Amino acid sequence: MDKKTRWMFWIAGIIIFAIFPKLAGIYYSNIVVSMSVWALFAVSLNMLLGFTGLLSFGHAMYFGTGAYGAALALTHVNGLSFFSAMAAGCLCSVVLSLIVAPVVVRVSGTAFAMIHLAFAQCMFVLALKFRNITGGEDGIGGFSVSHIRIPGLFSLDVTDPAVFFYLSIGTVILNLLVLWFVIQTPFGQVMAGTRDNVKRIEYLGFRVSHTKAVVYVLAAGSAGVAGAVSAMHQNLVAVNDAYGMMVSVLPIMIVMVGGARSFFGPIYGAVFFGFLEEYVTAYTDKFELILGLILIIFIMYWPLGLAGIFLKLKFKWLTRKQFLKRSGGGAG
Amino acid sequence: MNILETRNLEHEFNGYSVLKKVNLEIRKGETHAIIGPNGAGKTTLFNVISGMYTPSKGKVIFKKKDITGFKAYKIQRLGMGRSFQITATFDNLTAFQNIRMAVLSRKGIRFNLFRFVDKMNDVTTETINVLQNLDLWEACHTPAGMLSYGKQRSLEIGMALATDPDLVMLDEPAAGMSADETHTAVSLIKKLTKEKTVVIIEHDMDVVFSLADRITVLNHGTILATGIPKEIKANKDVQAAYLGRLEDE
Numbered sequence: 001m002d003k004k005t006r007w008m009f010w011i012a013g014i015i016i017f018a019i020f021p022k023l024a025g026i027y028y029s030n031i032v033v034s035m036s037v038w039a040l041f042a043v044s045l046n047m048l049l050g051f052t053g054l055l056s057f058g059h060a061m062y063f064g065t066g067a068y069g070a071a072l073a074l075t076h077v078n079g080l081s082f083f084s085a086m087a088a089g090c091l092c093s094v095v096l097s098l099i100v101a102p103v104v105v106r107v108s109g110t111a112f113a114m115i116h117l118a119f120a121q122c123m124f125v126l127a128l129k130f131r132n133i134t135g136g137e138d139g140i141g142g143f144s145v146s147h148i149r150i151p152g153l154f155s156l157d158v159t160d161p162a163v164f165f166y167l168s169i170g171t172v173i174l175n176l177l178v179l180w181f182v183i184q185t186p187f188g189q190v191m192a193g194t195r196d197n198v199k200r201i202e203y204l205g206f207r208v209s210h211t212k213a214v215v216y217v218l219a220a221g222s223a224g225v226a227g228a229v230s231a232m233h234q235n236l237v238a239v240n241d242a243y244g245m246m247v248s249v250l251p252i253m254i255v256m257v258g259g260a261r262s263f264f265g266p267i268y269g270a271v272f273f274g275f276l277e278e279y280v281t282a283y284t285d286k287f288e289l290i291l292g293l294i295l296i297i298f299i300m301y302w303p304l305g306l307a308g309i310f311l312k313l314k315f316k317w318l319t320r321k322q323f324l325k326r327s328g329g330g331a332g
Numbered sequence: 333m334n335i336l337e338t339r340n341l342e343h344e345f346n347g348y349s350v351l352k353k354v355n356l357e358i359r360k361g362e363t364h365a366i367i368g369p370n371g372a373g374k375t376t377l378f379n380v381i382s383g384m385y386t387p388s389k390g391k392v393i394f395k396k397k398d399i400t401g402f403k404a405y406k407i408q409r410l411g412m413g414r415s416f417q418i419t420a421t422f423d424n425l426t427a428f429q430n431i432r433m434a435v436l437s438r439k440g441i442r443f444n445l446f447r448f449v450d451k452m453n454d455v456t457t458e459t460i461n462v463l464q465n466l467d468l469w470e471a472c473h474t475p476a477g478m479l480s481y482g483k484q485r486s487l488e489i490g491m492a493l494a495t496d497p498d499l500v501m502l503d504e505p506a507a508g509m510s511a512d513e514t515h516t517a518v519s520l521i522k523k524l525t526k527e528k529t530v531v532i533i534e535h536d537m538d539v540v541f542s543l544a545d546r547i548t549v550l551n552h553g554t555i556l557a558t559g560i561p562k563e564i565k566a567n568k569d570v571q572a573a574y575l576g577r578l579e580d581e
C-alpha cells in the first residue's frame with residue numbers, strides 16, 4: 001500500500017466511524033462496541049500468547065478486575081467521568097498484575113497456564129463471597145457515569161449511545177495503537193525472541209523475567225481497560241461475566257480463530273465471533289457448541305487463523321496482478 | 333594474562349560427578365580447544381562457566397572477577413558470548429532480526445519501548461555489516477527456521493560474535509556439517525575471531541589442529557593434559573584415551 005491509498009484508507013475509516021451510529025442505529029452500534037471490547041481483550045491476551053509465547057488460562061482476572069474497579073469507583077465516588085472510571089479500572093488491573101507478576105514470570109508453559117487458572121478461580125470465589133463489596137451473584141449495576149465537561153466549551157452525555165460509541169471505540173483504538181507500537185520497538189523484538197528461544201535471549205544478555213513482567217503488566221492493563229469499558233457499556237458487572245471461566249477461554253478461542261501470529265488476527269477473530277454470536281443465538285442457545293466446532297475446524301485446517309487466510313488471499317491477488325501485468329501486453 | 337580461570341571446579345548431577353577438580357586457564361587472545369571423548373563433560377564445563385548451572389564446588393574467575401553462580405545474562409554482559417551445540421536461533425524471526433537482536437544487546441538497548449526498531453539506522457547498518465561478514469546477506473529475509481543447516485550454524489556462531497564479546501565460547505560449531513561446510517565454518521571463525529579469545533569444543537581433529545593455539549583434553553570429568561597441539565599429539569595418555577581410538581577407526 002503506498003502513502004496515498006493509506007491516507008485514503010484512514011480518512012474513509014474515520015468517516016465511517018463518525019457516521020456509523022446515525023447510519024446503523026443504536027442496536028448495531030452496541031454490537032460494534034462489544035466487538036471492540038472483545039478485540040482489545042483478545043489482543044491483550046495475544047501480547048502474551050502470540051508475541052511472548054505465554055498461554056494464560058486466566059486472563060479474565062484482569063478483565064474482571066478492570067470491570068469491578070470501574071464499577072466500584074463509579075458507585076462510591078460521585079461525579080466520576082468515563083475516563084476517570086476507565087483509568088480506575090485499568091489501575092486496579094495493573095496493581096493486581098504487579099502483585100502476581102513476581103510469581104508468574106518465573107514459570108512458563110503449562111505451569112504458567114495452570115497458575116492463571118488457579119488465580120482466576122480465586123478471584124471468582126472472592127468476588128462471589130465478598131457480597132457486601134461486589135454484590136455477589138447479583139453484581140453491581142445502576143451506577144451513573146457523569147457527563148464529560150469542559151466548562152463553557154462542551155458537555156458530553158455519556159448515556160447517549162452514540163456518544164458512548166465514539167468514546168469507547170476511540171479508547172479501544174488508542175489502546176490498540178499503543179500495543180501495536182510496542183510490538184514495533186526493540187522491546188517487541190525481545191518479546192518475540194523470548195517466545196522463540198528463551199535460552200538464546202538469556203545468553204544474549206536480556207533478562208527474561210523482567211521482559212515477561214513488562215509485557216504482563218501491559219497486557220493486564222489493556223485487559224483492565226477492556227473490562228472497564230465493558231462494565232460501563234452494560235452498566236452492570238456480574239461475577240460470571242467478569243471472572244467466569246468462559247471469559248478466560250473465549251479470548252483464547254478468538255486468538256486461535258483470528259490468528260495468533262498477527263497483531264490484527266484477534267481483531268478479525270473478535271469481529272467474526274461477534275457476528276457469529278449475533279446469528280447463532282437467533283437460532284439456538286447452544287452457542288458454545290458451535291464455537292467448539294469452529295475452533296476445531298480452524299485448528300485442523302487453518303492453524304494461522306483468519307489473518308493467515310487473508311494473507312494468503314492477498315498474496316494470491318498480488319501474484320495474479322503481477323502475472324497480468326507481465327502478460328498484459330499480449331492479452332491487451 | 334588469563335582471561336578465564338576455573339579453580340577446582342566440580343559439578344555433579346544427582347550425586348553423579350561430571351566434573352572433578354577442573355583447573356582450566358585460558359590466556360587472553362588465544363584460541364583454546366577443549367577435546368575429549370563423548371561424556372567427558374565438555375558441554376557441562378561450558379554450561380557451568382557460562383551460567384546455566386551453578387557449580388557444586390570451585391570457582392570461575394572471568395577477567396579477575398569471581399563470577400561463580402552468576403546468571404547467564406549477567407555473565408554475557410561482562411563480555412562472554414557463547415554458541416550452542418544444538419542450534420539455538422529464533423526460528424520465526426528472519427536472519428536479519430536474529431542478528432539485530434545481538435546488535436541490540438551489544439548496544440545495551442534492552443527496554444526501549446519508545447522507538448521504532450526499524451528506524452534505528454545505526455542498528456540496521458551494523459546488522460547489515462555482520463550479515464555480510466557471515467555471508468548471510470542473501471538470506472536476510474528468510475526465517476531462521478527455514479535456512480539450510482549450514483546457514484543456521486553460521487547464524488548461531490554469528491549471534492555469539494555479534495555481541496562483540498571478549499571471550500567467545502563455541503560449542504561444536506561444526507557439528508553435523510559436511511566437509512565443505514566445515515571448511516567454510518573454520519575460515520569464518522578464523523576471520524571473525526582474529527583479536528578475540530576463543531574457547532572451542534570440537535570433535536573434528538582437523539578443525540582442532542587448524543584453529544587451536546593450545547588444547548585441553550578432558551576425560552571422565554578431569555583434565556588429562558593441556559598444551560600446544562604438538563605436545564598433545566605426542567602425549568601417551570591422550571593417545572590412549574582419545575586419539576589412539578580415533579586412529580583405529
